[in-house]
Amino acid sequence: MTVAEMLAEKPANEVYPDAPAIRFENVSIGFDGKSVLEDISFEVKRGETRILLGPAGVGKSVLLKLANGLIKPDSGKIFVFGFEVSAMREQDLYKLRDIIGTVFQEGALFDSLTVRDNVGYRLTDEHVPEAEITERVTEALRFVELEHTLDKLPSQLSGGMRRRVAIARAIITKPSLLLYDSPTGGLDPITSTTIIELVVKQRDVYKTSALLVTHRLQDAFTMVSHQFNKETNSMEPLPDHQNDPKTSFLVLHQCRLVFDGSTHDLVASDDPFIKEYLS
Amino acid sequence: MPIASLDTTAKKGVAAVQDYSLLSARALGNLFRRPFYYADLVNQADLIGVGSLPIVILTGFFLGGALALQSSATLSQFGAAAFTGQLVSFSMIKEIGPVITALMVSGRNASGMASELGSMVVTEQIDAMRALGTDPLKKLVMPRIVSTIVMLFFLTILSDAVGILGGGCVAVFMLGQDASQYLHNAYQSLRFADIAQGLIKPLIFGFVLSTIGCYYGMNTRGGTQGVGRATTQAVVVSSVLIIASDFIIIRLMIGLFGR
Ligand SMILES: Nc1ncnc2c1ncn2[C@@H]1O[C@H](COP(=O)(O)OP(=O)(O)OP(=O)(O)O)[C@@H](O)[C@H]1O
Ligand SMILES: [Mg+2]
Numbered sequence: 276m277t278v279a280e281m282l283a284e285k286p287a288n289e290v291y292p293d294a295p296a297i298r299f300e301n302v303s304i305g306f307d308g309k310s311v312l313e314d315i316s317f318e319v320k321r322g323e324t325r326i327l328l329g330p331a332g333v334g335k336s337v338l339l340k341l342a343n344g345l346i347k348p349d350s351g352k353i354f355v356f357g358f359e360v361s362a363m364r365e366q367d368l369y370k371l372r373d374i375i376g377t378v379f380q381e382g383a384l385f386d387s388l389t390v391r392d393n394v395g396y397r398l399t400d401e402h403v404p405e406a407e408i409t410e411r412v413t414e415a416l417r418f419v420e421l422e423h424t425l426d427k428l429p430s431q432l433s434g435g436m437r438r439r440v441a442i443a444r445a446i447i448t449k450p451s452l453l454l455y456d457s458p459t460g461g462l463d464p465i466t467s468t469t470i471i472e473l474v475v476k477q478r479d480v481y482k483t484s485a486l487l488v489t490h491r492l493q494d495a496f497t498m499v500s501h502q503f504n505k506e507t508n509s510m511e512p513l514p515d516h517q518n519d520p521k522t523s524f525l526v527l528h529q530c531r532l533v534f535d536g537s538t539h540d541l542v543a544s545d546d547p548f549i550k551e552y553l554s
Numbered sequence: 555m556p557i558a559s560l561d562t563t564a565k566k567g568v569a570a571v572q573d574y575s576l577l578s579a580r581a582l583g584n585l586f587r588r589p590f591y592y593a594d595l596v597n598q599a600d601l602i603g604v605g606s607l608p609i610v611i612l613t614g615f616f617l618g619g620a621l622a623l624q625s626s627a628t629l630s631q632f633g634a635a636a637f638t639g640q641l642v643s644f645s646m647i648k649e650i651g652p653v654i655t656a657l658m659v660s661g662r663n664a665s666g667m668a669s670e671l672g673s674m675v676v677t678e679q680i681d682a683m684r685a686l687g688t689d690p691l692k693k694l695v696m697p698r699i700v701s702t703i704v705m706l707f708f709l710t711i712l713s714d715a716v717g718i719l720g721g722g723c724v725a726v727f728m729l730g731q732d733a734s735q736y737l738h739n740a741y742q743s744l745r746f747a748d749i750a751q752g753l754i755k756p757l758i759f760g761f762v763l764s765t766i767g768c769y770y771g772m773n774t775r776g777g778t779q780g781v782g783r784a785t786t787q788a789v790v791v792s793s794v795l796i797i798a799s800d801f802i803i804i805r806l807m808i809g810l811f812g813r
Contacts, residue, residue, distance in 0.1 A: 345681050365689070372687045383682035396686055400589070444686075 278363060282370040288321075288451040291357025295320045296452050296484035297342050302351030302361075304337060311337055313530040315351070319452075322521060324478050324485040326495045328552070329527035335488040336380055338527070339454045342486060343377055344368045355452065373397075376445030380456040380488075382437040384429040384444070390416070391425045394444045415447040416440075419473060435466035442473055453477060455487040459494050471497050472510045478521070479503035492553065498522055499538045526552070577691065577772060578765045581699055584692040595697040602663050602698075603705035607712075609658050614646075614713035617654060618720030621645055626729050638731060639739030642721035643714075647744065647752040651714040653800055656759035659706055660792045664767035667698055668788035671771025672781040680772070695772070699764040706760035707753070714752065747811035755803055759796050766792040 281290050288296075297319040304312050311334040319325045329335050340346045341353055344360035353361040358371055384393050392399065394415055395408040403411075409425075416422040419439040429437055438458055445453060455474065459467035471494050477483050479502055489495055499518045501510045513519065518538045526534035526541070528548050534541060541549065625641040671694060674680050683690050718740055725731040770788040774780045807813075 340681070343685055345684055369684070369687045369689060372685055375685070377682070377685040379678050379682055379685075381678060383678040385679055385682070386677070396688075400686075400688055402589075 278358065278367045279370070282367060286451075287358065287371050287374050288356045294354060294357030296323070296356060297486060298354040299342075300352040300354075302341065302348045302353060304334075304341065304346070304348045310530055312341075312348075312527075315527075315532050317525055317532060317535050319484055319486055321451075321484050322482045324474075324487060324498070324519075324522045325525055326498065326522065327486060327488045327525045327527065328492070328495065330552075331490070333527045334530065335527060336456055339377070339456050339486065339488060342454060343372065343375060373448070374451045376448070376450035376453045376483075378438075378441050378445045378453070378455045378458055380460065382429075382441040384437055384440060386429050388428075389425070390421070390427050390429065390432070390440055393429065393440060394447055396444065397448050411447060412443075415443040418446070418476075419443045420469070435462045435470075438462065438466075438470060439473070442470065446477060449481065451484060453483050453485040453487075455485065457488050457490060459489060459491055467491065467494055468497070472503070474498060475501055475510050476503045478519075480505060495524070496538075528552075573773065574765070574769045577695065577769050578699075578761075581691045581695040581765075581768070584689065584696045585700065587692070589692075591693050591697055594693060595701055598697045599701035599705055601666075602659065602701055603709065606659050606662055606705070606709055609662065610655055610709045610713050611716050613654055613658055614651065614716035615720035617650055618642055618646055618717030618722075619724040621650070621717070622721035622724035622729070626725065626731075635729070635731070636735060637739060638721070638725050638729070639718075639736035640743045642725075643718050643740035643744060644748065646717035646721070647714045648748050649800075651717055652710050652752055652755035652759060653796065655710045655713045656706060656756065656763060656796045657793055659702070659709065659760075660763040660767075660796060661789055663702065664763045664788045664792040665785045667764065667767030668771040668774075669781055669785040671695075671768060672774035672784040675772060675774045676777055676781060690772070695768045698768055699761065702764035703757055703760035706756040706763075710752070710756040745813065747807065747813050750811070751803070751807045754807075755800065758799055758803060762795050762799060763792040766795060 284290075295318045299315050299317050302312060302315045303310070315338070317325075327335050327338065337346070341348055342355065342360070344353075344355075344363060348361050351361070352359055355371065355375070360368060360371065363371070385396070388396070391409065391412050395412040398408045398411060413422050413425065416425065419442055421436060421439055421443070424432060424436065424440070429440070432440065442458065458470050458474065462470070474485070474487065475498055478485060487498075499522050500513055500516070502513050502519065503509075504511050523537045524534060524541045525532060526549060533546060534544060534549055542553070544550070621642045622638055626635050626638045629635045629637055629641065671680070674694075680690050683693065722733065722736050722740075725736045726733045767788045770784040770791070774784040
């Protein structure tokens with residue numbers, strides 16, 4: 276059976292039920308002769324959220340684009356829900372991406388479309404009736420508390436609002452895997468917390484697998500130490516200084532993955548770079 | 555060292571031609587694969603076709619007039635001013651109409667395509683589109699190519715007609731020639747080969763200018779400066795290719811029809 280036939284038969288995440296959400300095997304990539312990532316291997320299990328840390332320019336965005344099949348590695352293999360994205364045809368990737376939501380570093384909203392058309396882009400593509408699109412877009416925007424911006428253009432929004440619209444666009448079809456590229460980058464602490472709350476909600480309410488890049492350590496630790504309470508519809512600290520067991524860390528440094536493990540191990544690590552990074 | 559850089563330059567050139575051919579082939583291969591972006595096609599056709607009407611009509615009219623003035627001066631030296639109509643219609647239909655219309659549309663739309671797609675590349679909107687499961691070659695490139703080819707075809711016919719009209723105005727009102735003689739002359743001498751040449755050219759020019767515009771747009775690198783560079787290159791390269799392919803088409807048509 277070809278990949279295309281498998282993808283036509285059932286949702287991509289059910290084809291290989293035992294495969295992890297993401298798996299990197301000895302992946303390397305470089306641009307213009309300069310190596311960016313070398314021999315990267317890790318896994319994101321289903322339902323897990325992994326936080327990717329690293330200094331600016333180390334290749335975090337490149338890693339997310341690799342996971343999405345937007346760029347191909349020079350060597351190594353990348354699997355998403357068991358499909359080898361590093362060797363798939365572009366047409367099949369389009370189908371696989373139906374179950375992947377991506378939030379780009381700068382939002383990457385379509386600047387000539389309204390917020391409604393941006394968020395409802397996938398639904399329009401699937402020829403969902405207009406009334407239903409409006410309804411579902413409003414619902415997704417309510418999730419990010421922006422339902423009043425429906426008819427605005429992205430240029431009329433603030434940076435934080437754009438980021439939240441980008442999140443709404445990524446989650447509207449309830450994807451099984453979310454890739455967030457610095458969703459809180461360059462934002463004030465209050466807006467950042469709002470966005471982190473959304474991410475935690477996605478993790479605890481919908482149990483979505485996720486790979487999240489961030490520069491802000493405090494955001495990462497908020498995610499680890501909080502849970503989403505459905506009754507109060509807000510984020511609250513886990514009791515007794517517990518850490519969320521489904522959230523763990525990856526650290527990139529000088530092209531390599533220097534850390535892969537739990538919050539506890541990260542804080543206890545005696546790698547000099549990690550110590551300095553965390554301080 | 556110069557040998558080595560020659561080597562990489564050659565490789566880059568080959569790679570660019572390969573990328574360009576792949577982009578054109580994949581965009582057109584999408585023509586028959588679902589979903590079909592009908593709305594985008596109509597939108598582009600409107601932008602390219604209707605939007606270019608004024609500039610095509612104006613340039614066509616004045617070029618026809620200019621041709622009539624120039625040729626009647628030369629023809630009257632041989633006492634053949636009566637053939638002005640024939641010369642204007644020949645030149646307009648076979649050469650000036652198709653080439654000038656294509657150059658005008660290239661200045662307007664190849665640049666437009668390159669800058670629009672280029673901005674989408676540098677702001678990651680193209681990546682976002684791919685991440686949302688839409689093929690940008692199908693949604694953005696294919697409608698541009700198809701609507702340019704179709705619209706340029708009709709714009710060229712219009713330009714030809716307006717040019718002959720402009721030449722006629724000059725012949726009648728400024729040179730004092732007889733209107734019916736001018737018109738009779740203008741179409742009597744036309745053969746199938748002349749019309750065919752005039753109608754094949756816009757199809758090829760439309761393909762060239764739209765694929766070049768989209769190619770430079772989709773391959774934009776390096777921020778806003780890159781967008782500017784892509785736009786300029788798209789116009790320059792498509793203009794040169796239009797004129798070069800014009801020459802090749804003429805040679806082929808002479809080989810085929812003997813005129
Ligand atoms: N398309 C590309 N062409 C050439 N080089 C690239 C490309 N994309 C990324 N790079 C290079 O790869 C390196 C890593 O880039 P990347 O954007 O992944 O960094 P990052 O870790 O996301 O940084 P930041 O934290 O600032 O977002 C950079 O040195 C960049 O120059
Ligand atoms: Mg980045």
